Amino acid sequence: xxxxxxIKPSSGYLMLFVDAALLLGAIALFIFxxxxxVFPIAVxxxxxxxxxFFINPNGSIVLTLFGEYKGTVKSNGFFWANPFYTKKRVxxxxxxxxxxxxxxxxxxxNPIMISVILVWMVSDTFKAAFGVxxxxxxxxxxxxxxxxxMAGSYPYDDWEENDDYKITLRSGMSEVNEALEHELSERLExxxxxxxxxxxxxxxxxxxxxxxxxxxxxxxxxxxxxxxxVEGAVGMVENALEKIKxxxxxxxxxxxxxxxxxxxxxxxxxxxxVTPVVNTGTLHQ
Numbered sequence: 001x002x003x004x005x006x007i008k009p010s011s012g013y014l015m016l017f018v019d020a021a022l023l024l025g026a027i028a029l030f031i032f033x034x035x036x037x038v039f040p041i042a043v044x045x046x047x048x049x050x051x052x053f054f055i056n057p058n059g060s061i062v063l064t065l066f067g068e069y070k071g072t073v074k075s076n077g078f079f080w081a082n083p084f085y086t087k088k089r090v091x092x093x094x095x096x097x098x099x100x101x102x103x104x105x106x107x108x109x110n111p112i113m114i115s116v117i118l119v120w121m122v123s124d125t126f127k128a129a130f131g132v133x134x135x136x137x138x139x140x141x142x143x144x145x146x147x148x149x150m151a152g153s154y155p156y157d158d159w160e161e162n163d164d165y166k167i168t169l170r171s172g173m174s175e176v177n178e179a180l181e182h183e184l185s186e187r188l189e190x191x192x193x194x195x196x197x198x199x200x201x202x203x204x205x206x207x208x209x210x211x212x213x214x215x216x217x218x219x220x221x222x223x224x225x226x227x228x229x230v231e232g233a234v235g236m237v238e239n240a241l242e243k244i245k246x247x248x249x250x251x252x253x254x255x256x257x258x259x260x261x262x263x264x265x266x267x268x269x270x271x272x273x274v275t276p277v278v279n280t281g282t283l284h285q
Contacts, residue, residue, distance in 0.1 A: 004126040004192075007063070007071035012052050012078035019048045051083040060122075062088040062129045072125045090128055094121045094196060099143055103206055104151040106169065111206035112156050114169075116147050116180065119196040120188065127192030135191045142187040150180050156205065169203055176200065 022045035029038045055061055055076045063070040063085045073079060074092070081087075097118040106112050120139060122128045128135045157170045167175050181198040188195060 004124050005071040009079045009081040012080045015080035019045055051080045054078045058093045060090045060125050062125050090125045104148050106156045108155045113204050114151050115202040117201040118198050120193050123194035124192030132191045138191050146183045
């Protein structure tokens with residue numbers, strides 16, 4: 001048998017009554033000096049005792065008999081089974097695994113620090129018990145391997161806005177998490193593990209390049225902001241010239257237009273406050 005089989009053993013309360021009756025009967029026979037019957041009845045009563053076990057909610061016990069898988073008990077309660085069964089407890093509760101921060105290289109070769117948060121649970125007790133040596137250790141090792149593979153498949157960020165890198169670790173978080181969850185589900189299926197959620201818990205450049213990358217990020221942000229400011233300033237200047245021309249307020253030759261445009265661009269694009277100079281004469285002064 002290579003798949004999980006759910007069974008329901010005998011009620012523990014019924015067998016407890018039988019066991020108590022046998023042991024009390026053995027004591028009564030001993031009192032009445034019926035010694036030939038005391039030993040076999042006492043042995044049977046004592047042999048029954050190791051068969052009792054209980055299961056908490058969201059728990060299970062895998063039963064084997066001399067190396068042969070007999071089934072899995074998933075119902076919670078008090079039960080009795082063959083005393084010769086070997087019993088292995090397997091929790092069915094959801095568990096969290098917060099991996100350590102590891103240093104890996106992204107697709108562009110930049111060293112980054114990354115960790116993941118994994119929510120998982122056992123869905124197949126047969127695979128968890130017999131598919132791998134230690135399913136909890138298996139989860140940790142395979143999570144580490146999946147994170148390294150995933151981090152090497154995407155760049156941390158796309159500074160050059162390359163179409164080949166539409167999905168990055170920083171901006172494409174939902175797509176990356178989905179890919180990570182799919183990868184882990186495939187890796188952990190052999191151990192009967194169901195991945196409920198997998199997502200990046202920590203992401204940053206490695207310490208040795210963090211300062212340089214921060215400066216690059218700040219420079220990129222400044223350039224983008226400047227482009228927006230210049231674009232807005234040009235629009236405002238165009239609008240001002242059109243309004244003046246439309247209402248026929250002032251006639252500008254090309255030189256005066258250039259002067260006005262230059263002055264307005266300085267005022268609109270300057271980082272600091274600009275002190276205006278009031279011209280009380282003519283435009284040609």
